[in-house]
Amino acid sequence: MSKWDFSAAVVVVDAYLDDHVPLSLKVRALYDVGSSAIVVGEVDERLRRRAELEGCQLWLTPDADAAEITERICAVVDNARTPRPEIDSPAPRFTDRELQIMAAYTSRRAPTAKALARSLGISIDTTRSHLRAGRRKYENAGVDVGSRQRLQQALIDDGYMVDVDRWSALARW
Numbered sequence: 001m002s003k004w005d006f007s008a009a010v011v012v013v014d015a016y017l018d019d020h021v022p023l024s025l026k027v028r029a030l031y032d033v034g035s036s037a038i039v040v041g042e043v044d045e046r047l048r049r050r051a052e053l054e055g056c057q058l059w060l061t062p063d064a065d066a067a068e069i070t071e072r073i074c075a076v077v078d079n080a081r082t083p084r085p086e087i088d089s090p091a092p093r094f095t096d097r098e099l100q101i102m103a104a105y106t107s108r109r110a111p112t113a114k115a116l117a118r119s120l121g122i123s124i125d126t127t128r129s130h131l132r133a134g135r136r137k138y139e140n141a142g143v144d145v146g147s148r149q150r151l152q153q154a155l156i157d158d159g160y161m162v163d164v165d166r167w168s169a170l171a172r173w
Contacts, residue, residue: 007030007033007034007035008035009034009035009036009077010035010036010037010038010057010073010076010077011030011035011036011037011038012038012039012040012073013026013027013030013037013038013039013040014039014040014041015039015040015041015042015044015047015051015059016041016042016162016166016167018167020100020103020104020119020120021100021103022099022100022103022155022160022161023039023047023050023051023162024047024050024051024053024054024099024159024160025054025096025099025100025103027039027051027054027055027056028054028055028096029096030055031054031055031081031084034081036057036058036076036077036081037051037055037056037057038056038057038058038059038060038073038076039051039056039058039059039060040059040060040061040062041059041061041062042061042062043059043061044159044162044163044166046156046157046158046159047159047162048159049089049159050089050091050158050159050160051159052085053084053085053089054084055081055084057076057081057082058072058073058075058076060072060073089158090141091141091157091158091159091160092134092137092138092140092141093137094134094137094160095130095133097130098130098131098133098134098137099134099160100120101116101120101127101130101131101134102130102131102134102135102151102155102160103155103160103161104116104119104120105131105148105151106148106149106151106152106155106161107161108164108167110148113127113128113131114127134151135151138151138154
């Protein structure tokens with residue numbers, strides 16, 4: 001992907017924003033267009049590690065004081081973006097669409113593949129194809145993802161999604 005001429009140098013992202021795009025995919029997309037992603041939220045180590053692998057430049061916690069936050073953000077703005085680390089994770093690397101569809105499909109809202117296809121404006125066959133491809137990558141890595149619940153757990157374990165109990169603990173819904 002080429003750098004967009006309107007991409008921001010730095011973008012601040014809520015780690016637990018409840019939408020249809022997982023944090024790791026947001027960070028990946030921002031990195032790919034030349035932006036530095038700063039994530040704000042309580043630290044979940046799996047989520048943080050995955051965000052770092054996708055190019056997250058800084059993770060800020062809500063308990064940091066204003067002076068520290070300002071100093072750390074200025075450091076990101078003033079310095080060149082650090083390259084993504086080499087991915088040393090045993091987790092499969094998914095395409096953007098595979099990750100988006102698998103995360104939405106296994107989310108707490110748990111739409112059907114048909115409803116998901118309709119909401120994304122793609123065909124049911126395309127949706128199922130992305131689900132199959134993502135599952136196949138996990139199966140090739142030796143991970144059993146034969147059910148929606150197992151797929152969800154694999155995504156959580158690899159930091160692609162947040163556990164629903166974590167959402168509850170943060171009173172996000």
